[in-house]
Amino acid sequence: MSNIILQFIFSFFASFSFGILFNIPRKHLIASGVTGACAWLTYYILFNALEIDPLIANFAGAIMLTSFSIFFTKKFHAPMIVFVTCGLIPLVPGGKAYEAVRNIVESDYSKALDAGFQAALISFSIAMGIILTEMFYEIFRNISKRGRDNTHAS
Amino acid sequence: MLDQLEQIDRPDNSLDLKYVRKVFFVALNSGKTLMENGAETYRVEDTMFRIATHYGISNVQVFVTTTVIILSMNDYGLSQQVRIDVRNNNLEKVVNINDMSRRIVAGLSIHDAIYELKKINDSKIFPFWLMVLFGGVAGMMFMMMFKGSVSDLPVTFIAASMGVFITEWIQRYTSIKFFTEVLAAFMIALIAGIYVKLGFGTNVDLIIIAAVMPLVPGVPITNALREIIRGHFLAGTMKGVEAGLTAVAIGAGVGIVFVLGG
Known part of the structure; x- marks a missing residue:
């Protein structure tokens, strides 16, 4: 349990720092930190405690x-990219990509291909998770809008 | 949109041309600001279209890719394109432009919108030292997330700050991103390698992974995939190529150190 709290704090500050690197407004820094930490915890618990396949775990995290x-977009009326950009950071498969480079340098191409392919698949599953959720939200919003006959877009 | 035929150059002088030019200025420049500061293509098109139509101009066509924006107001024979040469991540401007377009829809006048646009364009970013500092902090946090040893933390901080410092500082003087990224990754791997060779560090792989993280194009790759799936094939592939080039640069920089150091 203490491990999970520590992971929450670390991933929170990782996303928070990236918020400063991407120069997001000060008032959104905390929210984007929370977004990143929750995404990472979802992945962390699924992957480490429940030992689910990393692709599925990353998909769930996304x-x-x-x-x-x-x-947060609804709450603060800010564009979604602010929170997605910072929250995505902990999930990025940097370790796998590094492994690929390391194996290329050591002329172990089959291992390099393996790691590189895994990194690509993980990024693909993260992108899929984001797009699917976005799409479901859009469909839901449009259906409820048509019901109320409201012409204002968000 | 699909069941509607395109109207080409239908003469219309219901609006004053001076007014139309002002609207054109606001729409084009908000699109340019959004694109230069890292917004998604579909959002840029949507914002420009919404600003123009809200001010009463119909038959507006927008085409946005990663490197160029084309805006046409066909009824008035106005069309311009602008190149997007610099692309960085300054999400504060994206938030502010988004805010402005929201207020335009709520009834902001065109004069106030021009004033607002100029104010947004002059807005400041976080100071340079703060960005370098938090680059280092981000590296340290990744180190802890990957369960690295505490004795490697100081060098991770130094290497990660160095990476951010090099990319942010040299990029002010050159437009070629590739070599600054190679140099940054090279320096990170060099610092980590020397530290471990001297016997202070324990895990050179983990130090490099954590320190290189601020440079890794995870966000651009995901955004490229999102653009492609949304149907913006040109913008998506351009962003994908850009992100892929960054990944190759980092790999090359780290690889050089391994080849030299064995």
């Missing part, structure tokens, strides 16, 4: 990330 982003 769904969590987008859900939180949409929530």
Whole structure:
């Protein structure tokens, strides 16, 4: 349990720091930190505690990330990219990509291809998670809008 | 949109041309600011279109890719294109432009919009030292997330700050991103390698992974995929190529150190 709290704090500050690198407005820094931390915790618990396949774990993390982003987007009336950009950071498969480079330098091409392919698939599953959640939200919003006959877009 | 035929150059002088030019200025420049500061293509098109139509101009066509914006107001024979040469991540401007377009829809006048646009364009970013500092902090946090040892933390901080410092500082003097990224990754790997060779550090791989993280194009790759799936094939592939080039640069920089150091 203390491990999970520590992971929350570390991933929170990782996303927070990236918020400063991407120069997001000060008032959104905390929210984007929370988004990143929740996405990473989802991945962390699924992957380490429940030992689920990393692709699925990353996909679930991306769904969590987008859900939180949409929530904060509604709350602060800011574009979604602010929260998605910062929250995505902990999930990025930098380790796998590094492994690929390392194996290329050591002339172990089959291992390099393996790691590189895994990194590509993980980024693909993260992108899929984000797009699917976004799409479901859009469909839901358009249906409820048509019901109320409201012409204002968000 | 699909069941509607395109109207080409239908003469219309219901609006004063001076007014139309002002609207054109606001729409084009908000699109340019959004694109230069890292917004998604579909959002840029949407914002420009919404600003123009809100001020009463119909038959507006917008085409946005990663490197060029074309805006046409066909009824008035106005069309311009602007190149997007610099692309960086300054999300504060994106937030502010988004805010402005929201207020335009709520009834902001065109004169206030021009004033607002100029104010947004002059807005400041976080100071340079703060960005370098938080680049280092980000590296340290990744180190802890990947369960690295505490004795490697100081060098991770130094290497990650160095990476951010090099990319942010040299990029002010050159437009070629590739070599600054190679240099930054090279310096990070060099610092980590020397530290471990001297016997202070324990895990050179983890130090490099954590320190290189601020440079890794995870966000651009995801955004490229999102653009492609949304149907913006040109912008998506351009962004993908840009992100891929960054990944190759980082790989090359780290690889050089391994080849030299064995």
